[in-house]
Amino acid sequence: MLKGKKIVLGITGSIAAYKACLIIRQLVKQGAEVQVVITPAGKEFITPITLSALTSKPVISEFFAQRDGTWHSHVDLGLWADAMLIAPCTASTIGKMAHGVADNMLITTYLSMKAPVFVAPAMDLDMYRHPSTQHNLDVLRSYGNHIIEPGTGFLASGLEGKGRMEEPENIVSALSNFFEQPEEKPLSGRHIIITAGPTYERIDPVRFIGNYSSGKMGFALAEECAARGARVTLVAGPVALKCSDSIERIDVESCQQMYEATTQAFAQADAAILCAAVADFKPESTAQSKIKREGDDLVLRLKPTHDIAAELGRMKQPGQRIVAFALETDNEEANAKEKLRRKNADFIVLNSTRIPGTTFQSDDNQITIITANDATAYPKKPKREVAADIIDRLSQLFA
Numbered sequence: 001m002l003k004g005k006k007i008v009l010g011i012t013g014s015i016a017a018y019k020a021c022l023i024i025r026q027l028v029k030q031g032a033e034v035q036v037v038i039t040p041a042g043k044e045f046i047t048p049i050t051l052s053a054l055t056s057k058p059v060i061s062e063f064f065a066q067r068d069g070t071w072h073s074h075v076d077l078g079l080w081a082d083a084m085l086i087a088p089c090t091a092s093t094i095g096k097m098a099h100g101v102a103d104n105m106l107i108t109t110y111l112s113m114k115a116p117v118f119v120a121p122a123m124d125l126d127m128y129r130h131p132s133t134q135h136n137l138d139v140l141r142s143y144g145n146h147i148i149e150p151g152t153g154f155l156a157s158g159l160e161g162k163g164r165m166e167e168p169e170n171i172v173s174a175l176s177n178f179f180e181q182p183e184e185k186p187l188s189g190r191h192i193i194i195t196a197g198p199t200y201e202r203i204d205p206v207r208f209i210g211n212y213s214s215g216k217m218g219f220a221l222a223e224e225c226a227a228r229g230a231r232v233t234l235v236a237g238p239v240a241l242k243c244s245d246s247i248e249r250i251d252v253e254s255c256q257q258m259y260e261a262t263t264q265a266f267a268q269a270d271a272a273i274l275c276a277a278v279a280d281f282k283p284e285s286t287a288q289s290k291i292k293r294e295g296d297d298l299v300l301r302l303k304p305t306h307d308i309a310a311e312l313g314r315m316k317q318p319g320q321r322i323v324a325f326a327l328e329t330d331n332e333e334a335n336a337k338e339k340l341r342r343k344n345a346d347f348i349v350l351n352s353t354r355i356p357g358t359t360f361q362s363d364d365n366q367i368t369i370i371t372a373n374d375a376t377a378y379p380k381k382p383k384r385e386v387a388a389d390i391i392d393r394l395s396q397l398f399a
Helices: 015-029 048-055 074-080 091-099 105-112 125-129 131-142 168-179 216-227 255-266 308-315 332-343 383-398
Strands: 006-011 033-038 083-089 117-121 191-196 201-204 207-209 231-236 248-251 271-274 281-283 302-304 321-328 347-352 368-370 375-377
Touching: 006 015, 006 074, 006 105, 015 033, 015 048, 015 083, 015 168, 033 048, 033 074, 033 105, 074 105, 083 091, 083 105, 083 168, 091 105, 091 117, 091 131, 117 131, 117 168, 125 131, 191 216, 191 255, 201 281, 207 281, 216 231, 216 271, 216 383, 231 255, 255 271, 255 308, 271 308, 271 383, 308 321, 308 332, 321 332, 321 383, 332 347, 332 368, 368 383
Parallel strands: 006 033, 006 083, 083 117, 191 231, 191 271, 231 248, 271 321, 321 347
Antiparallel strands: 201 207, 281 302, 347 368, 368 375
């Protein structure tokens, strides 16, 4: 809610200026204190007397009051406000804001504003979609302004409905939502590195050594960590999956590239979840051109790739956590416990190829979490639910 918030409402010369009255009424109803700053053109569409009656404050338009010459300090307004809302905001005002053309009280107030600024554009569709207007809006966004997109119900493929100012209730909701205190999330402030997908180790320009990993488990883990408030760096092998914009994604192909990206990121991270199916071997040499089919056989000499988990285990500092994955075909728990020791991990997520419909390319998984002291088996679940189980265990390590 907006109780006790001080809002500077800027009004410009648009036919939508009459809707400012509705905005003021809703702001005041939510407990906000509103000071109107209007441009000379704005007064052609709505009278200051109407606005003053709604805010119980004199409307500011000029640098000096006409009656007694009192100076209106745009600097003081910038310090007084908790937020500035410019609604409606014309293409002309947007251009002036973007380029610092301080030729009226509203623009000088904007340039002095220390609080967040919200802009509700209002103009016809042709003006709104003109490249110069879109460029100026991008400039305002780059300055940290919040653009309340005009129009509701427009099609995703076009600009239908855009141009006209957003509805007053939606504008006020945008401000109200901004000031709501977000619920503290369990991984807020944590930086987590996640590896996902396969690696491809090139034989020649068209062939590689790889595996069937789809990356689904790693991407589910990344989304789960982000939903719990973590800053996520996802180091992804060659997969066709997409992730949320809030996730920092680094695309790689080979083990060498994944090793470099992961070790560099881990130095400043709180945890690493090593879910990728990294190739253990790569060709000793890579042919520069396609290998022709000649003779009855082809001999490839392989050499080991980097052991990313082992390297992070060596780098691990007090307070850092490592979650490693193990895909086994036999002696699953014994092999996983040995890997836990060798990799200096906090726990191992064990998968088994012997459970149908899990692991590679499946939407489901069935895991056992292995620690130094116990093994906890989970039923078969969708990978997004498995991710939640894994992050529950990781969160406990930070408690």
